[in-house]
Amino acid sequence: MEPLQMSHEGFKAYDIRGIVPDEINEDLAYRVGRAYASLYHPKTMCIGYDVRPSSKAIMEAAARGLMDGGSEVYNIGLCGTEMMYFGTFYYHMDGGFMITASHNPSNYNGIKIVRQEGIPVSADTGLKDIESLAFSGNFSEAPKKGSLHEKEILPDYIRTVLSFVDVKKMKPFHIVVNAGNGCANIVFSELKKHLPFTFTELYMEPDGSFPHGVPNPMLEECRKPLVEKVLAEKADLGIAWDGDFDRCFFIDENGHFVEGYYMVGLLSEYFLKQHPGETIVHDPRVFWCTEKICRDLKGKAVESKGGHAFMKETMRRVHGIYGAENSAHHFFRDFSYCDSGMIPWLIVAQVMSEKGKHLGELVAEMEKEYPCSGEINLTIKDGAAVIEKVKEKYEKTATRIDLTDGIGVEFDNWRFNLRPSNTEPLIRFNMETKGDRALLEEKKKEVMDFIHSVE
Template identity: 55%
Template sequence: MSEYLECFKAYDIRGRVPDQLDEDLAYRIGRAYATALEPADVAVGHDIRLTSPQISDALARGLQDGGVNVHDIGLCGTEEVYFATFHYRLDGGIMVTASHNPRDYNGMKLVRAEARPISGDSGLDEIERLAAGEPQPPVERRGTRQDLDHRDAYVEHLLGYLADEALMPLRIVVNAGNGGAGVVIDALEPHLPFRFERLHHDPDGTFPNGVPNPLLEENRAVTAERVRASGADFGVAWDGDFDRCFFFDEQGRFIEGYYIVGLLAEAFLRKHGGERIVHDPRLTWNTIDLCREFGGVAIESKTGHAFIKERMRREDALYGGEMSAHHYFRGFSYCDSGMIPWLLVAELIGRTGKPLSQLVDERIDRFPASGEINRRLADPATVIAAIERDYGVDAVRVDHTDGVSIELSDWRFNLRMSNTEPVVRLNVESRGDRTLMEEKTAELLGRLDAFPAAE
């Protein structure tokens, strides 16, 4: 077997089944994890993909043959593996999932104790090296495997973020995309005053309604239409392993993740003023403004879950958010959750008495933003350097936390390159001037389009 395994990425494992990831490799990964981390007890769970139970079983056998006691939580979301790992004080956790990738893919997300992420520079490279090497013999004492019934404790934890007196009897459209979120909604329902309008609710690894990925515009219409038809207060859609959630207001309008970060910062700071809030550098002014208004401290971090989680731990931040719909919580061991955000938004609607559209429009009016726009370019680094030379001259502030952020008095932008493909990503915002934001977005796109495109 090659020393390089194509399914190993910078932060997780993802590949086509069976040519890039199969049961044999899953076993090897389990055995390698056991050798590299030497854990005693590890949580294992899997998503709804048809290949996930077999991949999960092979992974568990590898862990057991490495002397690890496997605590099997079965069909679940990624955050439930995180929860089981930190709540039961286990030594690690592995989730078998390919999230929103095509149906013939599968993969794994790995954490160590306290649900700390394992990425290329924190153990994943070593696991890859061991998995690609010669098979290791079983250890003398084989580990056990037992089911772990975690869900009641997990639901109790989720409910702990809410103040009961602020909750209203809202009608909420919930679109699980035939992933795993529906099971948790059903478990939460008896404890909440909400009426749920269910869409694509039952777990189904054949994906009869398409692979759950609400970031794709063509996947949003069904949720938006149900919100409007049912007169719901808002809608939520999840990806397959529901570590991300996406919002629709009562008019069926899709809400950009940037403004959800601000709403969640507000929701926390209304209850816990003076706390630190971590955000990514792509779009920032709205989050910074809300932190000032509600007595918080905004802290910028490089984009990406490993960077956000590390910075949150260092700062003891209460909440961290990325405009890509990843939201992280100190009370959740600094991990991301796709369930906590919508609960907090529902609470904020009840607390303020304002519909979601009003909460969002107030912020859009103050800080209109372009949303992320991608361009495939032959030499992204050269492009970013050229743009910085041209716009940095008049800048109030130039920052290199992630790509380049250039701030002028009444507008700003961030331009960064993808880690995996020849793509640059542009985000533009202004202070209360939509026309200026749109003009500067068009201007920058014109500059980008003048550079050679990637083949």
């Protein structure tokens, strides 16, 4: 094929993601499929797509590329990202493509790529090779073309997700759910049939135009309808998913958003009480609470560079039973180390049932003992330069400087992490203290003022 003349901007650290058609389109998707087939010679591939207007056509183009490269392609249809992971590892396929741009606006799209067992293909593990070959067009010829097959995976997927909990222990809570018009209802509509809960449902209809705003519950304005409905209904819990539902977010019984940090603590406790001595993997943002829970329950805490590809790599290396990023990605060893947005809320409902407490009560002590800033995103022209200046300012007085991911700066009773985003032109700031909210506010202002003075 002729070399491709278009932008390379869609190729990110962990996936392909960009604006349609300038940064991703059907031509590029076909070439990415051919490139994957040329490089890895897969016999079988799983492919799925989200609800965006461009997704089905991009999926069909990528599937043609894989088939022209000799692969048998199994289309699992409209789905969430974790369903593609599941289809790949559960049916022992040689790789998988998911057509999605997650929480981005509807004019974006992308491709997440995995190999056997759901192992991510990132810039460090083959995505740059795929990019180079896709743009050059120098594909190897397959002995014969593959075929397209339709595959139904929902019953096996639902059974696997439910295996993480004991439904018989669950109490009949009233839960408000919000899919943001993403894909979560594809699963939720079936999953709820197995559960004893009463649900109030918001924006559950998949609609790729996202009429109620982008499906990104990290944004406060996106959580507002859920908060209001939890309070109006006097519900026990609120749950929101992003567009491809590989992340879930929690609103407690008082209408408060529960930071991902404390959800990591709650789930770490759940797994360590069931499996003493196991390993928990956390990201570098804020982790004192997670480390304390691991110490108290005789578990082992392991730090990993942030980002799902790095987290999964660390999880496999240390055989972690559970791992999480504070951005609401939760990884499970028994889900082939992949992330799921359905398993976490089921576990939370079970913990609430067993302990007879609401979510706000379950995390109150963690919030008091380790107050945190939440993630603050800063648009900085030269993030690397700012991080270096922060290092110069604090390295002489800090008790520890950690360069695992960006910079972690630690003192006796407060610490912060500053790291560049791998997907957006931002640096991300997180801070925590040991039981001192006033110190948190004081030091947050100090560090932020310094960053703005040197950018």
